[in-house]
Amino acid sequence: MDKWMLIDGNSITYRAFFAMPPLTNSAGQHTNAIFGFTTMLLKLLEEHKPTHVLVAFDAGKITFRHEGYSEYKGGRQKTPPELSEQFPVLKELITAFGIQQFEISGYEADDIIGTLTKMADENGVQTIVVTGDKDMLQLASEGVTVAVTRKGVSEVELYTPEAIGERYGLEPLQIIDLKGLMGDTSDNIPGVPGVGEKTALKLLHEFESVENVIANLDKLKGKLKDNVEKHREDALMSKKLATIFREVPMEQGVEELRYSGYDSSELGAALRKLEFKSLLERLELQADNGASEEDAKTAAAELKVAIIASDNDAQQLERLTERLAAEADKPGLYIEAIGENPHQAELLGMSIAFEDEVFVLGIAAVKLPFADKLRNWLADENSEKFGFDLHKAELAMNWADLKLGGTAFDVQLASYLLDPTEGSLTLSAINEKQGLSGLPSDEAVYGKGAKFKVPDDESLFRHLALKADAVRKLTPILTSELERTDMSKLYFELEQPISRVLAGMEHQGIKVEKEELQKLGSALEGRLAAIMRDIYGQAGVEFNINSPKQLGEILFEKLGLPAKKKTKTGYSTDAEVLEELAPYHGIIPQILLYRQLSKLQSTYVEGLLKEIRGETGKVHTYYRQTIAATGRLSSQFPNLQNIPIRLEEGRQIRKAFVPSEPGWSILAADYSQIELRVLAHISDDENLKEAFIHDMDIHTKTAMDVFGVSAEEVDSNMRRSAKAVNFGIVYGISDFGLSQNLGITRKDASRFIEQYFAVFKGVRKYMDDIVAKAKEDGYVTTLLGRRRYLPEIKASNFNLRSFAERTAMNTPIQGTAADIIKLAMVQMDEALRERELKSRMLLQVHDELVFEVPEDELEIMKKLLPEVMSGALKLDVPLKADVSFGSNWYEAK
Incomplete structure (x- = not known):
């Protein structure tokens, strides 16, 4: 049916x-x-x-x-x-x-x-x-x-119809009479003033329809009678407007x-x-389609494959090492590390593909004594490797006591650079995108989720052989594409080098004092208990603060606070509702604080304790290079870029991050307003440039110019508004977004944005010009040539086009800022090696770099780090990096 x-x-x-x-x-x-x-x-x-x-x-x-x-x-x-x-x-x-x-x-x-x-x-x-x-x-x-x-x-x-009768005491068609009487503010349907749902239902239960209510005016009394009589035409029109038309052609x-x-x-x-x-995952959809199993078998059958799995294959291994030693051979390398987190990934094996033959090795064979020449080649910085996701491979091999050096070209990284908005960067997806065939997806070979299983050796080795062969074929294609798009320099001088820097940082890790975290956790528990007592005292009763139902009953029934949203199941107590209620009662700020501290305790204190690696006593994050379209790095396993520092309790968590050597210090430096400085350079706006050249507070300067006041007259609200619009401009904020940030009307937000552009005319011109250029070229670039394609920039659909236009405006700013800190990291890594310093780079947190430094290098690093960061890229305004140090990360900030 x-x-x-x-x-x-x-x-x-x-x-x-x-x-x-x-x-x-x-x-x-x-x-x-x-x-x-x-x-x-x-x-x-x-x-x-x-x-x-x-x-x-x-x-x-x-x-x-x-x-x-x-x-x-x-x-x-x-x-x-x-x-x-x-x-x-x-x-x-x-x-x-x-x-x-x-x-x-x-x-x-x-x-x-x-x-x-x-x-x-x-x-x-x-x-x-x-x-x-x-x-x-x-x-x-x-x-x-x-x-x-x-x-x-x-x-x-x-x-x-039965449920409507139970809920309203009405027939379904009487809903239009209900709307006729009470109106609907969301659709600007007037109804009858003073008639809400309760009164409208009472009238309909007695008179059944709007028309009958009007016909029985003599039975109404007082103000209700006057309102219905005066607005009878509004009620009839409102009923008509609320009536759904059911004869659409x-x-x-x-x-x-x-x-x-x-x-x-x-x-x-x-x-x-x-x-x-x-x-x-829920729908069990493959990450990419790739080739079928039969296609894969056919493709693998066309390859000459040599398997090296034990001592019995020493002759095959000798042939491999001889070919690797020949400079003419530039093979494709594939290292299979299973698991998203490279610090916990399982190495299954590797494959090395030449034009006429592929060698496949189980990981046990790589570790055998007879494979020493192969291990030397893998570790040799002077032997170039062409592979896929070499960053992850290098980490996984490090944890398996194997070294990978000389990583020269990464198919995944190059593919990301050529199109950073591409959804899937699996090898089979890249292979297919470049018009090659024969490589099945990992899901087709291993399965997915609970169905994941390493296949038999024959299927596994065939898959690894096809992967190395794909790397070999893709390397010249992608190298040529980088040259065609003028991104070779960006790739070889920034993205590939930073990959090595990151792998070194991640394997190094940062020491976390378990006892300090536990101490902070205990302090948080005590603080939470005190807040709970205060909440119970103000409520006059104990209840489950984490229960929306119980909390709603306390706030809106017992304490009588105005309910903002209500459903059949109870009152809404989400963050938006509570923030609106904050001025009404002292219990609200305490509830909001309780929620913040509870999340801090569970997500960051308890979460970080689980992430400390037993054998090192450190936390080892993993920086993804191929996620953000702007080129920003993304931290995972755990995410150390998101430790909340707005609350003092959140900042306290940084106390647990300490040097791994006695007597050393944590040294941190972060860029001051890097994106606004990039905007000043790109837009060539004289007002913005003046502020940075003369080292003025940019938000105070903006407030002065927009509000037309002196520096002394800028109050905290003016500066806050200026700061919101300054950073909003960088991220393509709308009047809606600014109104939400500042708690003002959209009309006022729109007026403020217009005032900003009236003062910073260079910024307005930059935005108009960059949109026009994006429409002409189909993409925008950072100062270092990083591209972001915007196919929707010419879309006839207004919404798609508007999004692309905002992206065109903010990508060169955000992307250049991301490029600059990567440049600083590469240059700092080179500076440490050239000077033979023992100091180590540990973390990158957005615009901040964190190091551990021995005492005898502290003065050198306090001078060297800001010099390198401020000189990473020459702009028309100075780049500025503020440096600080201490016995832990908290003290260094």
Whole structure:
């Protein structure tokens, strides 16, 4: 039997945007609304198993309702660009799901759905309507159930005619009478002033309809009678506006809605682009398709493969080492390390591919005494290696007491540089992108998740042989591409060298005093207990602070605070609600602090304790080079770039990070406002340049210029506003984003941004010019030539184009800042070796570098480090690095 599912695309997406926390992918695309919508869609598809699915969208701002009431929806604020840019991407994802979507000019999504539910009723088809708008309850019938989202979009409440009767005491069609009387502020439907839901329901229970209420005015009393009499026409018009039109002329037929599931490759590609890793895992979609197992066998059969697995293969090994010694041979190297974290990865083996033959070695064979010549070649810095993900390979080999030196070209790193927004950088995906064939994906060979399993030796060795051969073939192709795009220098002088620097830092690690962390944990527990007592004292009763239900009852029923959001299951107590309530009662700041400290305790104190490596007493992070489209490094296992330092308790965690040698110090230096300095250089704005050249406080300077006041007249609020807009400009902030940051209206935020551009005309010109250049070239570059392609910059869709334009503006700034600190790291590594210093680079945390330094080198390093950092790249304004030191990381800041 057929079952239809009709989804109100606009209302669900809006609800998802405001319910979900901010979320972006590495390309900077906002994705929180898309993620919320997708998780809800998957849940509904699994639970209801529809045969036909449609997502309906509003076609535009003007509908037939505006003909009778021009102010319809007139009170709505402009859609935040952070949301509007997600609609076209969401629609692409819906298509990848194999789901039909309609939008019809002049009508709203409600009308499309209303028309289809009428058809469903006439044909006896069971239908579920999914919406965030209770106006849709008017469509409920024997065959139509309306699912209204609650808790954002994570749950839905099902309304049948019976459920509507229980909830409101009304028939479904009386919902339009309810709206006629009480109005709807979200759609600017006026209703009758002073009539809310409670009064409207009372009137309808007695008189049944708006028309009957008006006909029985003599039975009403006082102000209610006056309001209904005075606004009778508004009530009738409001009822008309709230009535869903169910006769939309539709060219599309019902069979177009038939849902037969999704194509795994299409949906997988769409989810990878959005970087929805959890959904990829949930749906068990392959990371990339690659070749089939049969294709792989065919390709492997064409290769001459020599297996080296034991002492019995000494002759084969001798042939390999002879070929490696011949300078004419430039083989492809592949080292298989299984596991995402290279510090815990399992080395399975390696393969070395020449044009006519591939040698495959099990890891046990590499470690045997007879393989000493091979190990020497692997470690030799003068023997060039061409491989894949050599950064990870070098780390994994280090932990296995093997050395890898002379890494000259990394296929993964080069591919990332050529297109940093590419979703998948697996070897099989790169191979396929370059038009090569025959290499299956790792998932096809090993399986995924709980199904992961190392295959038999024959299958494993065949796979490793194909991988090394792919590296060999890809190396000249990608080298040529780097030359064509003018990125050879960037690759060979920055990205490849920094890969080696990072591997050294990561293997070195940073010592963490377990006892200090435990001490901090105990202090946090004591602080949390004290805060709990204070909260209980102010509440007058003990309760579970972590329970939203219990907390809501305390705040809104016992203490009588104004409820901001409420659902059938209780009151909302999310961070946004609590921050709005902070001025009303002293308990709120304590609850917010309790939540912050609880997260600090669980995520950072207890989390870091688990990450200390037993044999070293250190934490060893891993820096990913191929994640962020701007070139920024990303720390993992654990993430040491995200230790919160706004709270003093968060900063205290840094006390546990200490030198690994007695008598040494931790030395740290961070760039001062590097992105704003890059903006001053790129934009050539005289006001910005003047501030940095004369070492002025840039936020005070901005406040002076924007507000037209002297330095003495700049107060803390002015400086705070200037700081928000300064950094906002760098990250392409909108009036919506600035209004959220400063707690002001979007109108005031928009005015402030315009004032900024009126003063900093060079910045405005830079932004206009860079967008024009991006449209001409199709990409933007950093000062060092790093490219970011922007195919959507010429899109006819306004939202896609706007996102690309903002990306064009901020990528050269953020990307150049990322390049500069990498340059400083490479130059510092060279300086330490040239001077034969014992000091060690340990961490990079955004714009900060952290070292451990012996006492006799402290004065040298205090001078050398800021010199190298400030001279990493010549700009029209000075780069500035502030240096500090202490017995631990906390003291060094």
